[in-house]
Amino acid sequence: MSVKSVIGGSWATWSSIRGNDDDDYVDRLNHLYTVTILVVFALFVGGGQYVGDPIECWCPAEFTKPFIAYTKSYCWVKNTYFLPMHESIPTSIEEREDSEIVYYQWIPIILVFMAFMFKIPYIMWKMLNSFSGINLNKIVVLTANTQVGDAKKRDGMVVNIANYLDKWLYTHRQYRNNIAVRVRKNVSAVGCFLFNHREGTFLTGIYLLCKVFYLANVIGQFFILNGFLGGFYSLYGVEVLDNVVSNKVWRESLRFPRVTLCDFRIRQLQNIQRYTVQCVLPINLFNEKIFIFLWFWFLVVAIITASNFLLWLWRSLFRENRVKFVKKYLRIVEAINGSSDKKICRRFSDEYLRDDGIFLLRIVAKNSNEVLLTDLIHYLWKMYNKRLNAEAETDGGDNDDLV
Structure with missing residues (x-):
């Protein structure tokens, strides 16, 4: 599959x-x-x-x-x-x-x-x-199927799933940053009741x-x-x-x-x-x-x-719950080192994964295992940092537009 x-x-x-x-x-x-x-x-x-x-x-x-x-x-x-x-x-x-x-x-x-x-x-x-x-059921089935089998195939499948999730998350980001967008963003920070893809x-x-x-x-x-x-x-x-x-x-x-x-x-x-x-x-x-x-x-x-x-x-x-959830798995692979990584982790949770990304990862966790979810979050973390570095080079260090 x-x-x-x-x-x-x-x-x-x-x-x-x-x-x-x-x-x-x-x-x-x-x-x-x-x-x-x-x-x-x-x-x-x-x-x-x-x-x-x-x-x-x-x-x-x-x-x-x-x-x-x-x-x-x-x-x-x-x-x-x-x-x-x-x-x-x-x-x-x-x-x-x-x-x-x-x-x-x-x-x-x-x-x-x-x-x-x-x-x-x-x-x-x-x-x-x-x-x-995104077909959430298929994502969960794919991640569950990677728990058994050859290690190389497993790693390849996790990378493919991470790439697909990255495209889904990046496609549904906000492209504009006007007043209306900022108002919606502040309201959605209070709760998840706007049912908004962006x-x-x-x-x-x-x-x-x-x-x-x-x-x-x-x-x-x-x-x-x-x-x-x-x-x-x-x-x-x-x-x-x-x-x-x-x-x-x-x-x-x-x-x-x-x-x-x-x-x-x-x-x-x-x-x-x-x-x-x-x-x-x-x-x-x-x-x-x-x-x-x-x-x-x-x-x-x-x-x-x-x-x-x-x-x-x-x-x-509460936004802090998202950050704690991500930090838990990134610390397992020692991906957070220093205050700069902690700041990036917050942006990774709040601006990249957001409520829907965290929700999807929680559902994956409840239907697979901790090792698989750790690898999946780690791959997403590396792709996010790679994009941040690429945009920093393009914009001369200003990457605040990534939402």
């Missing part, structure tokens, strides 16, 4: 949809692992509903087999309602209908919908980062935006399930913990009752006869455990995603 292939490539491939290379582990926790869990649960519940026998009803003795089959089908489709055994059945039809459980047939569909919601931020990321002028904030800005969507999505899942399950889901996990801590017996959840009631009417000529039967929903035994697990899983994912977003925001807002 050559560096030329980085320029090409379509985002609409299985690899890009799977999305395993151009983000960090927290993103994958959302769009890959959580999606996988939800889809597996959807298939499991759907199999129990549509392949097995999701409902069994206690029917009167005079019911024949066709009547029993009709009763089960009707109660499954029409909904059942839950009343504890110690409570009497209301005589009012409206009261019974208010207690109906209307969601258990749709659980596989809602789980698939939730999985799609977790995938949306990554689809946005893949679509938007394709406008950055200011080097495009990739970082859209990545932080997608982080916001990841966080909003996982928090929004609690509200979605709260509405879908008829309320009270937001405190579901707290109730479970309270039962465990207080050693209470967890017999049955009001949200996922296993024994319910079903009303239906049968017309025989002009006579309409009403029946109330008791039904069992075996699938709710699994639904209850699935949604308990999902409550705790979403809570953990929300905490990790929020912490990760704040970390990336902190890295992006």
Whole structure:
């Protein structure tokens, strides 16, 4: 695979949809692992509903087999309602209908919908980062592939990648230095929210935006399930913990009752006869455990995603973090010697790499190793110094126009 292939490539491939290379582990926790869990649960519940026998009803003795089959089908489709055994059945039809459980047939569909919601931020990321002028996924794949193989080929590939990154960074620099450019530059120094190629904030800005969507999505899942399950889901996990801590017996959840009631009417000529039967929903035994697990899983994912977003925001807002990141790797190869090199290192970080370059290198670091990233930064450092020296000779020592 050559560096030329980085320029090409379509985002609409299985690899890009799977999305395993151009983000960090927290993103994958959302769009890959959580999606996988939800889809597996959807298939499991759907199999129990549509392949097995999701409902069994206690029917009167005079019911024949066709009547029993009709009763089960009707109660499954029409909904059942839950009343504890110690409570009497209301005589009012409206009261019974208010207690109906209307969601258990749709659980596989809602789980698939939730999985799609977790995938949306990554689809946005893949679509938007394709406008950055570089195929980030291909860069990460190329750097990861250089970790094994012949040493000469490895060094040659790292040099090729560094040359390509150098062209990308140099092409997206500012060519002018007027008042408008300086204002944009000062504003972009506060944050990465201009999504500007010339200011080097495009990739970082859209990545932080997608982080916001990841966080909003996982928090929004609690509200979605709260509405879908008829309320009270937001405190579901707290109730479970309270039962465990207080050693209470967890017999049955009001949200996922296993024994319910079903009303239906049968017309025989002009006579309409009403029946109330008791039904069992075996699938709710699994639904209850699935949604308990999902409550705790979403809570953990929300905490990790929020912490990760704040970390990336902190890295992006403060320029000093960029300089520290670069110095860390340049000191490994002893490329910084003296105060002049430290000043050049700051310019290298702030004016050459900028937010997008640092962001790309951080993503490479999370998907390869420290040795490879050290070599890559070192090659970029040498190319930058070479350009500085060449421009100094051309301009008689004045190289302040390099941005």
